[in-house]
Amino acid sequence: MELSIISLILLYYLKRPMGLITVSPEWKRLFNSGMVLAGVLLILASVKIPLISHLATIISFLVAALIVYLVLKNEELHHRKGMIYAWLPIIVINFLGELTLLISPDFYDSWENYFNITEFFAFMWAIVMWINNTKQRKALEAEKLKALQREEKYKITESIKEQLEKQVIERTAELTAQKNDLEKALHDLKATQDQLVHAEKMASLGELTAGIAHEIQNPLNFVNNFSEVSNELLAELKEELEKGNTAEALEIAVDVSSNLEKISHHGKRAESIVKGMLQHSRTNTGEKVETDLNQLADEYLRLSYHGLRAKDKSFTADFKLHADPNLPKIPVIHQDIGRVLLNLINNGFYAAAEKKNQLKEAKDPLAESFIPKVTVETKALKNSVEISIEDNGPGIPAEIQSKIFQPFFTTKPTGKGTGLGLSMSYEIITKGHGGKLSVSSKPGLFTKFIITIPQV
Amino acid sequence: MKILIVDDERDVEDLFRQKFRKEVRSGDLELAFAFSGDEALKILSADNPPKVVYVFSDINMPGMTGLELLDKIKERFPHIQVSMISAYGDQENFKKAMDSGAKEFFTKPIDFISLKKEIGKLIDKHNS
Structure with a gap:
């Protein structure tokens, strides 16, 4: 139971x-x-x-x-x-x-x-x-x-993990797309930058053209004139010899030989200008060549002056080069330093002319007697070479002095400047030549850009 | 007869001296040279009344331009004749020069044949 x-x-x-x-x-x-x-x-x-x-x-x-x-x-x-x-x-x-x-x-x-x-x-x-x-x-x-x-x-956890993985994949895709977009944008920007650099170069070449034409025309005139006059002198020389005036004939002979020297001098002058122009427009080889900066400064000072002068007939200015005779030749990228000089000198002329315009507009009695002036000075320092470019323009206010080397910064009216000149000059001097580019200015009185390039 | 040539290119002096060698030697012509507008005015002011009767001036010079110099000469020495020589033979410069009372307008490269004619006329006038 x-x-x-x-x-x-x-x-x-x-x-x-x-x-x-x-x-x-x-x-x-x-x-x-x-x-x-x-x-x-x-x-x-x-x-x-x-x-x-x-x-x-x-x-x-x-x-x-x-x-x-x-x-x-x-x-x-x-x-x-x-x-x-x-x-x-x-x-x-x-x-x-x-x-x-x-x-x-x-x-x-x-x-x-x-x-x-x-x-x-x-x-x-x-x-x-x-x-x-x-x-x-x-x-x-x-x-x-x-x-x-x-x-x-x-x-x-598994499902969260799965979800997260899905999200990670989505995000990764998003980021990849973004990265690709950015890369493309960067590429476009680089292309634009190259174009701008090229445009700036071409613009400065355009500024140069008129100056170059003038600078070539002058020596060519001398070449033509002196060869012509030498011909005439030789005819006279013959006459004098026939007359038996030896002293007179000798004097003429001295003139002819000095004329031939002048022809050769002016021929070389034209040649160096053409060379300079070619160098300016040629793509940058980045090759540093021992350069006489006094000569380069003189060349670009004249080119800049005559260029501006040819473009604007009312433009008048005075310019001076204080060249240090003891300036050593130093290796520089000729074309780049040329661009820097051209840019700084052009700026100087522009600023100085601007000052005159301002005085005129203000009906200042000093307007008439004010002469725009750009002074370039070269100096041999202990281990470096200094080139200063000074203008007697309106100066740069202290608050924008720090901005002037930034790309696209310009005080010129739209269309008058790319705003790249100074930033490119700065790059060329600092990065390209290990030098320094500084500015000092007293509003109303002057602006002085100082380039320092180490000798080695 | 004394003429003044104003140009910032120093070789201009040699060129003119050789081109007018015969006239200078014969004593018909006396040449003076200035390398800037200021210098030209100094030379003109040196004698009272100035011996210079004719000025040939370049337009493009650093500092005072030829056109400014023209105005100043016309203002201070109205009887002195002035002709311009310019590398830029444009209408604007030509008109300005003529309006300011320039006698002739030569373009560079200088056509010495026409220049010689102009100076020959002057010498003839001066001698007669």
């Missing part, structure tokens, strides 16, 4: 889920049928009908044995092993008791106390095991729950 109750209890627990573990529906159905069977057996065993109740008892043995067997043999039910071990002693004791009762009730009666005591211990064992199992199960469940939470967290 007890076995049937035990079977009922076991079956009841077997079909219920343990924590997160559930058994399959097939097993559940089997356990339900088992419970019905156990219930029937319980009733049959308790009604005490001879033979039938004995039979029910035997069947209930088999049922209990079957339950034990199934749980221990089937992997799917192993989670209930603990329960089976808890109940096994009591099942065995009961089995033995019932068996003894069936075979020899007398023997059972005389040993009943022992059976009862054993049964009590087995029952205690079951309860202890029960408590222990429950504890273990709870711990296991908590562990499982934790694992599950971890898994959940992991899943969330």
Whole structure:
């Protein structure tokens, strides 16, 4: 009878889920049928009908044995092993008791106390095991729950990671596109810069052209005139010789030979101007050549003056070159330094003429007597060479002195200046020649740009 | 007869002296040279009345330009004749010079044949 109750209890627990573990529906159905069977057996065993109740008892043995067997043999039910071990002693004791009762009730009666005591211990064992199992199960469940939470967290992390990766890919694509755009913009800017540099060069060449034409025309005139006059002189020389005027003839001969020297001098002058022009327009080779800066300054001072003069007929100015006769030749990029000089001298003339205009506009009585002037001075210093370009223009206010070397900074009206002249000059002197370009100015009085180029 | 030539190119002096060698030697012509407008005015002011009767001036010179010099000469010595010589034979300079009372306007390179004619006329006038 007890076995049937035990079977009922076991079956009841077997079909219920343990924590997160559930058994399959097939097993559940089997356990339900088992419970019905156990219930029937319980009733049959308790009604005490001879033979039938004995039979029910035997069947209930088999049922209990079957339950034990199934749980221990089937992997799917192993989670209930603990329960089976808890109940096994009591099942065995009961089995033995019932068996003894069936075979020899007398023997059972005389040993009943022992059976009862054993049964009590087995029952205690079951309860202890029960408590222990429950504890273990709870711990296991908590562990499982934790694992599950971890898994959940992991899943969330995974999904965040995935999302992040997607975002990273998107951002990377965006950034790559941006980088490409920027690279293109940079490339365009560089191309524009090159164009601007070229335009600036061409603009300064344009400024030069008129000056060059004048500067070439002058020596050519002398070449033509002196060769012509020499011809005339030679005719006279012949006449004088025929007349026997040797002294006169000698005098003429001296003149002719001095004329030939002059022809050669002016021819060379024209040649050097053409060379200078070619050098100015030629693409920069960056080659440094030992250069006489006095000559270069003189050349560009004249070119600048005559250039401006040719462009604007009303332009008048005075210019002076104070050349240091001890100035050493130093290696410079001829064309670049030429551009710097041209730029600074042009600026000087422009500023000085501007001052005269300002005076005129203000109806200042000094306007008439004011003569715009640019003075270029060369000086040999200890380890360097200094070239200063000074104008008596309106000066540069202190607040913009720091800006004048910035690209595109200009005070000239729109279209009159690119704003690149000084910044390019600055680059050429500092980066190209390791020198210095500084400015000093007193508003209303003068502006002086000072170029210092180290000798080595 | 004394004429003054104003040009910032110093070789102009040699050129004129040789070109007018015969006239100078015969004493018909005396040449004076100035290399700037200021110098020209100094020379003109040196004698009172000035011996110079004719001035040939370049227009493009540093400092005072030939046109300014022309104005000043006409203002201070109205009887002195002035002709301009310029590398830039443009209308603007020509008109300005003529308006200011210039006698002739020569362009560089100097056409010495016409210049000689002009000076020859002067000498003839002077001698007669």
